[in-house]
Amino acid sequence: MNLTYLFDPAHWDFSTGSIPQLIVSHLWYVLLALVLGTIIALPVGLFIGHTGRGSFIAINAGNAGRSLPTLGLLMLMVTLLGLGLLPVLIALTVLVIPPILTSAYAGLRTLDHSVVDAARGVGMRPMQVLFRVELPMALPVLMSGFRSAALQVVATATVAASVGLGGLGRLLIDGLAVNDYSRVLAGAIVVAVLAVLLDLILALAQRWIVSPGVRASK
Amino acid sequence: MITFDDVVKVYPGGGTAVDHVSLELPTGKLTVLVGPSGCGKTTSLxxxxxxxxxTSGRVLIDGKDIAGQDEALLRRGIGYVIQNAGLFPHRTVLDNVATVPVLLGKTRREARTAALGLLERVGLSEEFAKRYPAQLSGGQQQRVGVARALAADPPVMLMDEPFSAVDPVVREQLHREFLRLQQDLGKTIAMVTHDIDEAIKLGDVVAIFRQGGVLAQVATPQELLVAPADDFVAEFVGRDRGIRSLSFDTAAELPVAALPDDLVLDEAGRPSGWRSGSQVLPTGGTFTSSDSLRLVTDLAITSPVGTAVRVNGDGKADGVVRHHDLADYLAARRAS
Structure with missing residues (x-):
C-alpha cells in the first residue's frame, strides 16, 4: 500500500489537477446527472405509478438500463456528438434513470390501496392525491432508489476522464498511464470515501423529509 | 335524502353489480345496506x-343529480369512512382529521383547532393528536376515521364496513358511542356491512341486497324480523329472528302477577332469591318496565322457577311474570 500520493500536501491545494479540484468537478458531473436523471425519470415513474398505465416501460427501462455498459455508451455518444461534457452527461444520466424510475413506480404501486381510496373519497383531486398522499408515503422507497442512483453515478463518473474531462477518474487514468499506482490508489480511495459521505448525507436528508409516521410503519 | 333512481351498474367484464335499484335513504336517518358478498352493496355506496x-339510472342527493357535480367538491361535502380507517400514515392524527377543512380552504391552524374538538367528540384525548396512525390500535384508528369524516360537518356520511376490522368487544363499544354521536348529529348516513346483527342494531332502515345486486327488502329492523319479504331475507336475517324481534318492544304493557310467597325479599323489598325447600335459589336477574321483552323472555327461561321478577326504579320487586303468562301475552300481541 502506497499512500504517498494521497497524503502529499502538494496534491491538496486548489490548483488544476489537485485532489480538491478533481472532487469538485467530479461532484459537478454527479450533480448534473442526478438532477437531469431525476427531472426525466421522476415524473415518468410517478405517472406510471399513479395511473398504472405503461408499467412495462418502467420494468423494461429498469432492466435495459441496468444492462447498458456506461463506458460503451459513452464511446458511442462521443462518436456521435464529439468530445465535451454532453456525451458524458448523457451516459451518466442513462445510468441514473432506471433506479429512480423503478423506485418511483414501485413506491406508488405498493402503497396500501385503501389509503389512496380514502384520499380520493375525502375529495382530493388527482394531483392532490399524488403530492399529498402517494408521494409522501412512497418517499422511503423513492429515496432508496435515489441513493442507489447517487452511489452508482459517483463511482461511474470516473469515466469522464477517459474522454478528456476532469473528475476523480483523472487520478485513475493518468496514474495507470504512467504506472503511478499510488495515484490510482488515491483516486480509488477518494471515490469510495466520497460515495460513503454522499450516502450519509442523503440518509440524513431522508430522515428529515420522510414523515416519522411512514418510517414507523415500515 | 339520498335517492337511487333505477340504478344499474354493469362492469366491463359482464357482471351486473347493481341491478335496477331504486331506494330512498331518508334524511337524518341511518340506512344500512347489507347482504352477502358480491351483492352490490359497496358498489351502491x-x-x-x-x-x-x-351504467344507467341516477343518484340524487336532496333532489339534485350528482352526475353533473364536480367530483372532488361533491366528495368534500360527504363524510367517508372505510374499513381499516384508511388514515394517511404520514400525517399526524390531528392533520388527518383536519384534511377536509384544509381542502375546503381553511387555514391549517383553524382546521387543527377544530380537529382537536372532534377528537374529543369521538373519545380520544388530546395526547393522541400528535401521534401517527401506526401508533394507534385498530379501534382508535377507526375513531380517527370517523372524526376525519365529520370534520367538515357534512350532512351526508358514507361508511363502508366501518367496524368490521376491530374485535367484538371494541366493536360493541364503538357501536354504542357511534349511536350516541348519531343521536346528537342526525346525519344522513349510508352504511355498508355484511353483518345482519350490526345492521339491525344500528340501522333506522335496513336495505337487504341479494346476489346479483337486486334489492330484496327495505324495512325497519323490526319489520325485517317480524315480516321478512321472502325466504332469502328470512334466512339471511337468521333463525332466531323471532326472539330477536322482541328486542324492539318494552315490557311496559306486560301484565304482572302479585309477588308469590316463595320469592325471598330483603329488608328493602329487593328480591334476593326463590325459596326451594331449605335452599334459596338465585333469581338470575330482574327487569324493569322499560326493559325489552327479549330480556323478560330470557329471564323467564333461565329462572329456576320459570318466573321473571319485575322491579321498580328503587329495585323493589313489584310483580312477576311466569312462563305461560308471557307466552299468552306474546300470542295475544301477535294476533292483534
Missing part, C-alpha cells in the same frame, strides 16, 4: 360519492 359511476 360508492356511487353516492361518485367513486363509481352508474
Amino acid at each position: 360508492r356511487m353516492i360519492n361518485r367513486m363509481i359511476s352508474p
Whole structure:
C-alpha cells in the first residue's frame, strides 16, 4: 500500500489537477446527472405509478438500463456528438434513470390501496392525491432508489476522464498511464470515501423529509 | 335524502353489480345496506360519492343529480369512512382529521383547532393528536376515521364496513358511542356491512341486497324480523329472528302477577332469591318496565322457577311474570 500520493500536501491545494479540484468537478458531473436523471425519470415513474398505465416501460427501462455498459455508451455518444461534457452527461444520466424510475413506480404501486381510496373519497383531486398522499408515503422507497442512483453515478463518473474531462477518474487514468499506482490508489480511495459521505448525507436528508409516521410503519 | 333512481351498474367484464335499484335513504336517518358478498352493496355506496359511476339510472342527493357535480367538491361535502380507517400514515392524527377543512380552504391552524374538538367528540384525548396512525390500535384508528369524516360537518356520511376490522368487544363499544354521536348529529348516513346483527342494531332502515345486486327488502329492523319479504331475507336475517324481534318492544304493557310467597325479599323489598325447600335459589336477574321483552323472555327461561321478577326504579320487586303468562301475552300481541 502506497499512500504517498494521497497524503502529499502538494496534491491538496486548489490548483488544476489537485485532489480538491478533481472532487469538485467530479461532484459537478454527479450533480448534473442526478438532477437531469431525476427531472426525466421522476415524473415518468410517478405517472406510471399513479395511473398504472405503461408499467412495462418502467420494468423494461429498469432492466435495459441496468444492462447498458456506461463506458460503451459513452464511446458511442462521443462518436456521435464529439468530445465535451454532453456525451458524458448523457451516459451518466442513462445510468441514473432506471433506479429512480423503478423506485418511483414501485413506491406508488405498493402503497396500501385503501389509503389512496380514502384520499380520493375525502375529495382530493388527482394531483392532490399524488403530492399529498402517494408521494409522501412512497418517499422511503423513492429515496432508496435515489441513493442507489447517487452511489452508482459517483463511482461511474470516473469515466469522464477517459474522454478528456476532469473528475476523480483523472487520478485513475493518468496514474495507470504512467504506472503511478499510488495515484490510482488515491483516486480509488477518494471515490469510495466520497460515495460513503454522499450516502450519509442523503440518509440524513431522508430522515428529515420522510414523515416519522411512514418510517414507523415500515 | 339520498335517492337511487333505477340504478344499474354493469362492469366491463359482464357482471351486473347493481341491478335496477331504486331506494330512498331518508334524511337524518341511518340506512344500512347489507347482504352477502358480491351483492352490490359497496358498489351502491360508492356511487353516492361518485367513486363509481352508474351504467344507467341516477343518484340524487336532496333532489339534485350528482352526475353533473364536480367530483372532488361533491366528495368534500360527504363524510367517508372505510374499513381499516384508511388514515394517511404520514400525517399526524390531528392533520388527518383536519384534511377536509384544509381542502375546503381553511387555514391549517383553524382546521387543527377544530380537529382537536372532534377528537374529543369521538373519545380520544388530546395526547393522541400528535401521534401517527401506526401508533394507534385498530379501534382508535377507526375513531380517527370517523372524526376525519365529520370534520367538515357534512350532512351526508358514507361508511363502508366501518367496524368490521376491530374485535367484538371494541366493536360493541364503538357501536354504542357511534349511536350516541348519531343521536346528537342526525346525519344522513349510508352504511355498508355484511353483518345482519350490526345492521339491525344500528340501522333506522335496513336495505337487504341479494346476489346479483337486486334489492330484496327495505324495512325497519323490526319489520325485517317480524315480516321478512321472502325466504332469502328470512334466512339471511337468521333463525332466531323471532326472539330477536322482541328486542324492539318494552315490557311496559306486560301484565304482572302479585309477588308469590316463595320469592325471598330483603329488608328493602329487593328480591334476593326463590325459596326451594331449605335452599334459596338465585333469581338470575330482574327487569324493569322499560326493559325489552327479549330480556323478560330470557329471564323467564333461565329462572329456576320459570318466573321473571319485575322491579321498580328503587329495585323493589313489584310483580312477576311466569312462563305461560308471557307466552299468552306474546300470542295475544301477535294476533292483534
